[in-house]
Amino acid sequence: MSSVKEIKEAKKAVAFNRESLESVLKRRFFYAPAFELYGGVSGLYDYGPPGCAFQANVVDTWRKHFILEEDMLEVDCTMLTPYEVLKTSGHVDKFSDWMCKDPKTGEIFRADHLVEEVLESRLKGDQEARGLLKNANSEAEANAEKKKRKKKVKEIKVVKLDEKVAKEYEEVLAKIDGYSGQELGELMVKYDIRNPATNGELEAPRAFNLMFETAIGPSGQLKGYLRPETAQGQFLNFNKLLEFNNGKTPFASASIGKSFRNEISPRSGLLRVREFLMAEIEHFVDPENKAHPRFDEIKNISLKFLPREVQQSGSTVPIETTIGKAVASGMIDNQTLGYFIARIYLFLIKIGVDEDRLRFRQHMANEMAHYAADCWDAELQTSYGWIECVGCADRSAYDLSVHSKKTGEKLVVRQKLETPIEVTKWEIEVNKKLFGPKFRKDAPKVEAYLTNLDQQELASKAKELKETGKITFKVAGIDGEIELDDKFLTLERKTRTEHVREFTPNVIEPSFGIGRIIYSVLEHSFWCRPEDSARAVMSFTPAVAPTKVLLVPLSNNKELQPIVSKMSKSLRKQQIPFKVDDSGVSIGKRYARNDELGTPFGITIDFDSVKDESVTLRERDSTRQVRGSLDDIIKAVKEITYDGIPWDEATKNLTPFVSQSTD
């Protein structure tokens, strides 16, 4: 087996089975439930050595692909975040899911998931009753299914539904991500959705904030949260970053770190966890010019898109087109967004995502935050369905605006104008002499409030002042309403010549859930050899494989030891991660063990090696082998792994080798 096509076919010969994959992941400690010794905590996982190395390589690739290549400004901000910041960003009020409690058992359900599961199971029961579904309920299969699903609904009841009802269910399921708590409550009443285990009635859905709360400092007075995303830290440092970039836009900041979500009821392994690694970019750009200087480099990349319109039509068949065309047609809002979608694609392919199982789905209008201009998710297909792994949103000027408004600090770009322009706008002037005596220590707060009003607000205040002779307003942190007449301030439209344009930049935010990406790549990389379906292989690309080389001395004979040592020393010096397997078992078995770990290269040291320092290099997927000198073999490994040179080219001067042992 050596051609790319043959390998590709071999990979698909044995049908994917999630349990086989999970068995390998567990046995080889890619990851495991955290605190298993203490019974575990759902939604928390630890990465073992191969998972951890894989994660480190993915992060390293990310850093090089984005930060280094695009000259981004990396920051590392704290996870502990005070209440005020997340109140302003909207997370305290809106970052929640709907939960409903069974008052009898105390069990808590996530409302949308429960509605989804119950309706899906009823539809399945209906299909079965109509004989449209293969009756899969042999007991063993049903158990396996239950275990695999880890779902609340343990049993599918074979009951035929009214056709109208079935259609309603399907419509609800299609819109399940968009319901409010009240709507979910109404659906639960309408369709009589109860605790699937006990049939007990449930309380109406209540909002449950997903942030972990804690208290900072010894007094217990300073309430804080663990950040739910890394973005806010980047926004708060905007002025420092802008200064670091000499005042110029566009520029991007980036951050890699853990974030936290107190999921109501985590499921689906690594796909929905309470503590997770994120990598986020905040690209700050002029709202009036979202062209990207490097757009030409990527405009001909063709991708699979699932735009809003296609979804609304009820289809899930993606449109395949180039980024260039997608931006030109307006399907993607702007060049910068398009540029990042292409860069995300290139990154995912680099770390081993299967191109055929990747699509870009546009958010529906009701999915997007109200301030977002456009949003696309890179979705990866897994045995759990299509999973949102990277979001790419245009957040407009929302975040910088709310923080600026709250703190009274300007978060803007000042751009010198080549040609000065005439600008007519509302201006406010306060009579400071009267402010001091009236407001005392609150005077600066009131002043800041007034000077931070935007044009629309100033216009409305001007109207109020004109009509009533006074303005009234409230200021956060000051009790009661404040009333000021025209002795305290003037409000006029003035025309001025401006030499500097001041604007709040918009933010394009590519946001990566590293754990979800890792799990998807694990699924995409996993296959079993057709000749023996118990022999699993992880086809990691060499760049992200946890270990690059396995050194295999043919036997325990001491004669081989010096070559093993020499080879080890050379690999260590060149910082190529490797392992030695000098256990007594057969070469074939040793390779099989390392195929499971995704080690791309094996180097066999035999008795000929002692004579002439030649060794055999084996490629994991094809199992083909070549022979050459110790130095040439390491050179080939290095070129393939770190310089991206294809196997055929890197080994063209080495001799094909046919193994004596079974492999």
Next chain:
Amino acid sequence: MSSVKEIKEAKKAVAFNRESLESVLKRRFFYAPAFELYGGVSGLYDYGPPGCAFQANVVDTWRKHFILEEDMLEVDCTMLTPYEVLKTSGHVDKFSDWMCKDPKTGEIFRADHLVEEVLESRLKGDQEARGLLKNANSEAEANAEKKKRKKKVKEIKVVKLDEKVAKEYEEVLAKIDGYSGQELGELMVKYDIRNPATNGELEAPRAFNLMFETAIGPSGQLKGYLRPETAQGQFLNFNKLLEFNNGKTPFASASIGKSFRNEISPRSGLLRVREFLMAEIEHFVDPENKAHPRFDEIKNISLKFLPREVQQSGSTVPIETTIGKAVASGMIDNQTLGYFIARIYLFLIKIGVDEDRLRFRQHMANEMAHYAADCWDAELQTSYGWIECVGCADRSAYDLSVHSKKTGEKLVVRQKLETPIEVTKWEIEVNKKLFGPKFRKDAPKVEAYLTNLDQQELASKAKELKETGKITFKVAGIDGEIELDDKFLTLERKTRTEHVREFTPNVIEPSFGIGRIIYSVLEHSFWCRPEDSARAVMSFTPAVAPTKVLLVPLSNNKELQPIVSKMSKSLRKQQIPFKVDDSGVSIGKRYARNDELGTPFGITIDFDSVKDESVTLRERDSTRQVRGSLDDIIKAVKEITYDGIPWDEATKNLTPFVSQSTD
């Protein structure tokens, strides 16, 4: 200036000044107080681009130096940790500092710090009164001092002390780290220590647990903490790691990640923070054989040690000796501990710690945890004094033992014995038939309790059974006392032939506070050019410098652009972090700006470059320059930065170059 000695002297010519350093760190956004826009939260800092890149390089060096070089098993465990785990480890009960509150103002002080500061200031006042201290209290200086110290005691009162009292104060200060809460309370009464600002009386010290608490899941019932160290996750995964290592010891696990301490009153910038990056190693070793196979490689390294005896004698003059001798004499408890001390030293030097400001201090008996066999801190000298930056402790079998005992899971190594041995020991046998009916669902718990008793406990139970005919005990999770007579169990000493030795490994733990190390390296790297003390330089070693190369086109002339592009492309392809500075300012100024950022190399592109593609390479510290072809210059940069080749060797084929511009 070119000889190593000249450069070394130049670096010391301008006296170190913390304010100059802090001004650079702030201005160039190495790091900054987090949430500054919202007034900041003490003890929380964000790293800006140069700090973040520096940190990433330090971590990368750590990973290569320890994990890759020593074949350690890296794991990434969650920060959220359930109560039970930290209760067992002892953190819930013991991980606290003593705080005392001013009931009038509500202010909270850390008791030991307060006692320390008050006594120090009284001693200073005494010295001044005796004319022994230069009276530094010109108002400006006093203010600068106050600001710099950020201390509670704002003012030094010039009061002469009784000589006996002064001596007592000094004794207290020498032992300040070892006092209990009660002792601190007694000292506060004895020496009338009050709120320095108001002179108000303080409440007696209370223990304040330093862990951040939170609730996991929607019910609010599962109490958790943010981990105070990464170690526990590694211990809990011990069995999985041992299996991953094919059951063999010694082996080491390692972890890099954030930990949290809710400091009562953080001070000293990055040295005492509430959220910090740690890198920890847990090396699991046979308690009966702590020899290290690679000890010979490091035994001749000579270091400065401050052993227990020297400290007890009141001296701080370190002993300089080799690791080999220190272990042979018993000063360091064992080879493995010695090996890691040497490896820590090599790492610190690699990332730019000044050897002259590094010492290894042994913990005093009262500083160590009761289970620790020996403990050494790598201390780095900074303007805040000698700072503990790396701990290297022998934690014995404590952690694995307590978790095993609590969970009933064995955490042991099973070693096949070459020669079987006869072992006589206490054995317990329970009569399972009687357990079921008596304890029902609790039966497994009671059984587990009994079968987990160690030899000492079995001996004592056997005595009890013999003398009273029964044994009584309590089991966690079962109410009341349990009483069993000899119908339920037998307890006998038996002699058996064992073919397998079972043991709980001991743990040697090198634990790195990355933030503290980074701050110390920043101080050790900082100096000002003697010819102009406003020109600051950060002498980072190339391997950890945030940016490696600054590309400087001589002017904005478009002719130079192609060479800049070509050079950029080549650097990017070889993944060498670089920046282009094509601003209009003078070459000298551009270099000065980058000296502050610690960029080790500058490459100047001038009009000769257009003709023959030759460029000039400038070394930051010496400012000397050489000229060569574009490719040769990049090759030299790469060799110095990534292969550790010295400047002289890497540039020996390049032509010395004398700059036309002032630099």
